[in-house]
Amino acid sequence: MKTNELIGTVVKTQRELYYVQTEDELITSKARGLFRKSDQSPLVGDKVLVTVSKEDKGGYITKILPRKNILKRPKVVNIDLAFLVFSIKHPNLNLYLLDKNLIINEYLKVETSIIFTKTDNSDIKEIENLKKMYEDIGYRVFLSSIFDDEGVKIIKREVKNRIVSFSGPSGVGKTSLISKILGKDLEIGEISNKTKRGKNTTRHTELFVTDNKGFILDTPGFSSINLDIDYDFKLDSLFREFKKYSGQCKYNDCLHLNEPDCKIKENIKNTIYQTRYDNYKMFLNEIKNNRRF
Ligand SMILES: Nc1nc2c(ncn2[C@@H]2O[C@H](COP(=O)(O)OP(=O)(O)OP(=O)(O)O)[C@@H](O)[C@H]2O)c(=O)[nH]1
Ligand SMILES: [Mg+2]
Numbered sequence: 001m002k003t004n005e006l007i008g009t010v011v012k013t014q015r016e017l018y019y020v021q022t023e024d025e026l027i028t029s030k031a032r033g034l035f036r037k038s039d040q041s042p043l044v045g046d047k048v049l050v051t052v053s054k055e056d057k058g059g060y061i062t063k064i065l066p067r068k069n070i071l072k073r074p075k076v077v078n079i080d081l082a083f084l085v086f087s088i089k090h091p092n093l094n095l096y097l098l099d100k101n102l103i104i105n106e107y108l109k110v111e112t113s114i115i116f117t118k119t120d121n122s123d124i125k126e127i128e129n130l131k132k133m134y135e136d137i138g139y140r141v142f143l144s145s146i147f148d149d150e151g152v153k154i155i156k157r158e159v160k161n162r163i164v165s166f167s168g169p170s171g172v173g174k175t176s177l178i179s180k181i182l183g184k185d186l187e188i189g190e191i192s193n194k195t196k197r198g199k200n201t202t203r204h205t206e207l208f209v210t211d212n213k214g215f216i217l218d219t220p221g222f223s224s225i226n227l228d229i230d231y232d233f234k235l236d237s238l239f240r241e242f243k244k245y246s247g248q249c250k251y252n253d254c255l256h257l258n259e260p261d262c263k264i265k266e267n268i269k270n271t272i273y274q275t276r277y278d279n280y281k282m283f284l285n286e287i288k289n290n291r292r293f
């Protein structure tokens with residue numbers, strides 16, 4: 001029996017089957033028993049070695065290559081870039097959720113950029129201000145609208161040769177944007193007229209392959225997310241714009257709340273945006289309340 005070993009990426013899993021995209025083809029594979037016994041089973045995003053037998057077409061995953069990172073919801077691995085996708089209207093922008101996701105990704109050390117969607121139905125001044133704000137903080141910000149092919153093209157360039165996730169609240173237009181990038185129709189949700197929110201259309205975990213050799217993960221919209229950060233962890237280190245004042249407050253363990261001579265508080269409205277500081281205080285409280293004794 002002639003066999004052939006290839007390297008590929010797990011794009012979808014279904015019961016005991018793993019769909020592995022190699023350079024040239026999609027191979028429906030099974031995993032060796034040893035993976036199934038432990039909690040070491042292949043996950044979407046895994047780079048794997050797959051042995052293909054010429055006779056029965058299917059493949060066997062023989063090895064999972066080391067993972068770059070593991071994300072929890074949905075459970076995927078090896079994300080090269082996470083896009084946080086938010087609209088400004090319909091649904092309204094929620095900076096608390098955006099900042100929360102930004103700091104969680106800082107904590108997980110996942111490269112992250114921001115996309116503001118639906119630029120066609122929002123005030124251009126407001127969009128520009130937001131873009132500037134997050135660029136000042138140190139993030140790359142992209143703008144998109146389903147009516148703007150140029151914006152879609154620029155975002156598509158970011159996907160090239162990488163595994164890129166798109167996450168954000170329900171109804172912001174993640175799936176619509178991904179459909180544009182792929183040039184094919186995925187299932188798009190309707191915004192509820194009453195709540196102006198989406199209805200969580202996207203449910204499955206699957207990587208879509210782009211024609212510039214990228215992999216895209218569409219995710220179900222979220223409305224809340226838990227701040228799973230250690231109580232002892234220095235939250236301020238996850239705020240990029242706070243970092244330049246590190247060690248400059250009077251007290252070494254300054255929490256930037258009511259301490260005297262606090263550089264963070266002194267620079268609010270100067271280099272630190274009020275909403276970011278307010279969210280910092282909220283997160284600090286949440287971490288305290290999550291504390292396990
Ligand atoms: N005006 C406007 N509407 C958009 C745009 N992008 C998406 N929409 C609409 O917004 C609604 C929700 O779009 P989806 O792409 O399903 O949103 P989603 O983020 O994937 O939502 P979930 O899968 O529920 O998380 C649909 O009615 C889209 O037609 C845009 O750029 N401009
Ligand atoms: Mg969707």
Ligand SMILES: [Zn+2]
Pocket residue numbers: 249250254255256257259261262263264265
């Ligand atoms: Zn301070």
